[in-house]
Amino acid sequence: MFKFVKGYMETIDGVATYPMLSLLIFFLFFVVLFLWVITASKEHIKEVSNIPLENDNHNQSKE
Amino acid sequence: MEVQQFYYDNKVVKNFLYATMFWGIIGMSVGLLLAFMFLFPNVTDGIAWLSFGRLRPLHTNAVIFAFVGNAIFAGVYYSTQRLLKARMFSDFLSKFNFWGWQLIIVAAAITLPLGYTTSKEYAELEWPIDIAIALVWVAFGVNLIGTMIKRRQRHLYVAIWFYAGTFVTVAVLHIFNSLELPVSALKSYSVYAGVQDALVQWWYGHNAVAFFLTTPFLGLMYYFVPKAANRPVYSYKLSIVHFWSLIFIYIWAGPHHLLYSSLPDWAQNLGVAFSIMLIAPSWGGMINGLLTLRGAWDKVRTDPTLKFMVVAITGYGMATFEGPMLSLKNVNAIAHFSDWIIAHVHVGALAWNGFMTFGMIYWLAPKMFKTKLYSNGLANFHFWIGTLGIILYALPMYVAGFLQALMWKEFNPDGTLVYGNFLETVTEIIPMYWMRAIGGSMYIIGALVMVYNIVLTIKSGVKVEDELAEAAPLTRVSKKRTAGETFHTWLERKPIQLTILATVAILIGGIIQIIPTIMVKSNIPTITSVKPYTPLELEGRDLYIREGCVGCHSQMVRPFRSEVERYGEYAKAGEFVYDHPFLWGSKRTGPDLLRVGGKYSDNWHLNHMYDPQSTSSGSIMPAYQWLVRDKHDRSDVQAKMEAMVSLGVPYSKKDIANANATMAKQAEKIEKNLYADPDFAKNYEEDKKYAAENGEDFVEMRDREIVSLIAYLQRLGTDIKVKETGELISENK
Structure with a gap:
């Protein structure tokens, strides 16, 4: 039991791809993130940012 | 359009608020007792369960999980219902969450002084309590996601993402760091050893700060600051970037707790790099919070809630600038192991978490009991004595940390240590410990004044346990309407997908760091003369x-x-x-x-x-x-x-x-x-x-x-x- 914690691999084949892959994931993450944000529509952003300010008890959804 | 009537559950919010104040006073008092034990080491002479070593984890756990934990639940249960225009998913789960959490706290308050501890920081509780924590936490998550599904508000506001991100990440952290092999009812051993245990522990420890003390509070900030200032958040786009980059980057930074230790260098350096990057999302969030007050700064002069929140956000900014600086190896060489770190965490705890909680309480209590705050004067008194308390706590600890670390490193020309006796470096900073104890006392006096103020406020109000509200139900989204919809707009109305994506974002960093350290033998060179303990x-x-x-x-x-x-x-x-x-x-x-x-x-x-x-x-x-x-x-x-x-x-x-x-x-x-x-x-x-x-x-x-x-x-x-x-x-x- 719990040998998975102790049973080290002697090597990882092609370990050099590991940092490369990490960097790529990292880079793509932010590219996608900024694409999202830049393409978001103004009206939508305005609508969503006003959600907390709507009257708590009588809410008419603006759909 | 059809309008549905429903009730907000205020009772569970109220219970969590009371628990926040109660455990806050307890946790801070234990801290104060500890501060005085630096001055009078034998003040609890001979009583094992009141000894420093056993009370320190009680203090940290009480403040983090009891005080801040209950504050999170109070704020999340209040704001989630209103942001989603729905009562919580299940009254049973709300109750289970509340009573289960209090029971865990009581179990901690009993077992830690009795010496039942795993010794891993902020994860000291033994395995049966760990299981209970997992159960209650899952109940909270099911309740939260269930409410997201039955909501009446199409789009999920950014605060809700922070709550969902908090739920999944804390669950992952808690489970992986608490993997332990039980020996008896209240004794277990961590399945990891040495360097690997250290890496997993600080992956957890750092992210306990990130995902228990930070992300839920950022969610609260994004709800309560606009509420109190009565204007929308400064930039909603910034909040999107803030959320995703913060949860993505935070999870990598854990190894900065292990600089110059026996952790492999590549892991240390990875931790440093990501810690430096953290400045960007952290300060983005801080600026977003502060600029929400644009055009409303006059309100800060009169409204106690905003006063507390401004200092809280400023404290957040200070602590999140300092954090990355402390992660630089040359700064860390001085600060680590010293009182500098104590100063750093208390700026975070007292200003960011404490003051945000106080601000929220001052806003919520009158609102929920349909009355006015009993005394603005007392709230202002609390604000000033609390702020001075923070300064008087933190400044001496910075000086103490810096001074002592430099004394540790001081050499004579002949190559011997100037302060070869460790004790000399301790006696030098005793005056700072005095000032810290005074600063801490002031902070607690302020908190006590708040409790008095809130009790009288509640007495003057009316109890509304189920608050009536109405909103239109969600209609099915037709294909036509979603044509031309961007990915994020889609995601914002898909709670499950959002939660899964957040989970993926936080898993990446953990996996990249931990798997190689655990799996690759060459990271831990074995030494043949090292034998198991007798x-x-x-x-x-x-x-x-x-x-x-x-x-x-x-x-x-x-x-x-x-x-x-x-x-x-x-x-x-x-x-x-x-x-x-x-x-x-x-x-x-x-x-x-x-x-x-x-x-x-x-x-x-x-x-x-x-x-x-x-x-x-x-x-x-x-x-x-x-x-x-x-x-x-x-x-x-x-x-x-x-x-x-x-x-x-x-x-x-x-x-x-x-x-x-x-x-x-x-x-x-x-x-x-x-x-x-x-x-x-x-x-x-x-x-x-x-x-x-x-x-x-x-x-x-x-x-x-x-x-x-x-x-x-x-x-x-x-x-x-x-x-x-x-x-x-x-x-x-």
């Missing part, structure tokens, strides 16, 4: 864990000239392969103990534990007299060794079968060593005679706890010391 040492180690010695003493000599000169050879990764759990520590109120084995005589240790001031005049270590008096129950030793074997420690069947005999032999040897001191021999024989004459039970020295502890302390760090003349034998070098 049965008696293993039992002694458990006493070291029970008494919380790790709270003040590190076992990690960093590769600095000043530390090698003071403590001995620097720590090697291979030395810790049998350490379940690791005991590197994070604070040096006393000296490092990695190489203490063989440094003092057995008698010195006994006298030091009985009366630290007798061996080290002016020491602020409390006495541990019960260790010297009490019989040590070592009956579990074979079960413990078997557990170790399952974790990969190479005890043979013979070792385990002979454990009791081996233990008795080693204990007798230590007892014999103790007789070397004529004073000890005389006193001990007199005690024995007295007990015999009066028909009292007498516990032989070899059966007492102190003997096991001495065995462990004398072993520490000696495995590679044996070869002082020869070279270290390292298989993978």
Whole structure:
């Protein structure tokens, strides 16, 4: 039991791809993130940012 | 359009609010008691369950999980219902969440002072409580996601993402860091050892700060600051970037707690790089919070809620600038193990978490009880005494940390240490400890004034346990309407997909760091002379864990000239392969103990534990007299060794079968060593005679706890010391 914690691999084949892959994931993450944000529509952003300010008890959804 | 009527559950919010105030006062008071124990080390003289080592985890756990935890639940349960225009998914789960959490806190408040601890910071609670935490946390998550599904508001506001991100990440962290093998009802060993245990622990520890003390509070900030200022958040787009980049980057930064330790260099450097990057999302969030007040700064002069929140967000900005700076290796070399870190965490805890909570309470109480705050004057008094308290707490600790760290590193021209005696560096900073205790007292006085103010506010109001509200239900989204919709707009109405994506974002960093350290053998070079602990040492180690010695003493000599000169050879990764759990520590109120084995005589240790001031005049270590008096129950030793074997420690069947005999032999040897001191021999024989004459039970020295502890302390760090003349034998070098 719990040998998975102790049973080290002697090597990882092609370990050099590991940092490369990490960097790529990292880079793509932010590219996608900024694409999202830049393409978001103004009206939508305005609508969503006003959600907390709507009257708590009588809410008419603006759909 | 059809409008549905429904009720907000205010009762659960109210319960969490009361619990926040109650546990807040308790947690802070324990902290204050600890602050005074630096000045009067023996103020709780002889009472084991009130000793410093056992109370320190109680303080940290009470403040983090009881005070801040209940505040999170109060704020989340209040704002989620309103942001989603729905009552919580299940009243049963809300109740289960509340009572389960309080029960866990009570269990912690009982077991920690009794010495049941895993010793891993902010994860000290033993395995049955860990399971309970997982259950209650899942109940909270199901309740939260269930409410997201039955909501009446199409889009999920950014605060809700922060709550969902908090839920999944804390669940992942808690489960992986708490993997432990039970030995008995309240004792377990971490499945990880040494370097790996350290990496997993600080991946958890750092992200407990990130995902328990930060992300839920950012969610609260994004709800309550616009509410209190009555204007939308400064930039909603910024909040999107803030959320995703923060949760993505935060999870990588854990290794900055282990700089210059035996953790592999690549992991340390990765931690540093991501810690520096964290400035960007953190400050983005801070600026977003502060600029929400644009055009409303006049309100800050009069509204206590906004006052508290402005200081809270400023404190967040300060702590999140300081954090990355502390992650730079050259700064960390000075700050780590010193009171600088204590200052840093208290800026976060007292200003960011504390003041945000207070601001929220001042806003919520009148709102929920349909009344006005009892006294604005008292709230202002609280604000000022609290703010001054923070300053008076933090500044002296910065000075103390910096001063002491420089004293640790000061050399004479002949190459010897100027302050070779660790104690000299402690006595130098006692005045700072005084100021800290005064600052802490002021902060608590403020909190007490708040409790009084809120109690009177509630008394003057009316109780509305179920608040009526109405909103239109969600209609099905037609294909036509979603044409041309961007990905994020889609995601914002898909709670499950959003939660899954957030989980993926936080898993990446953890996986990239932890898997190689655990899986690749060459990261932990083995040292052939390092052997498992003897049965008696293993039992002694458990006493070291029970008494919380790790709270003040590190076992990690960093590769600095000043530390090698003071403590001995620097720590090697291979030395810790049998350490379940690791005991590197994070604070040096006393000296490092990695190489203490063989440094003092057995008698010195006994006298030091009985009366630290007798061996080290002016020491602020409390006495541990019960260790010297009490019989040590070592009956579990074979079960413990078997557990170790399952974790990969190479005890043979013979070792385990002979454990009791081996233990008795080693204990007798230590007892014999103790007789070397004529004073000890005389006193001990007199005690024995007295007990015999009066028909009292007498516990032989070899059966007492102190003997096991001495065995462990004398072993520490000696495995590679044996070869002082020869070279270290390292298989993978």
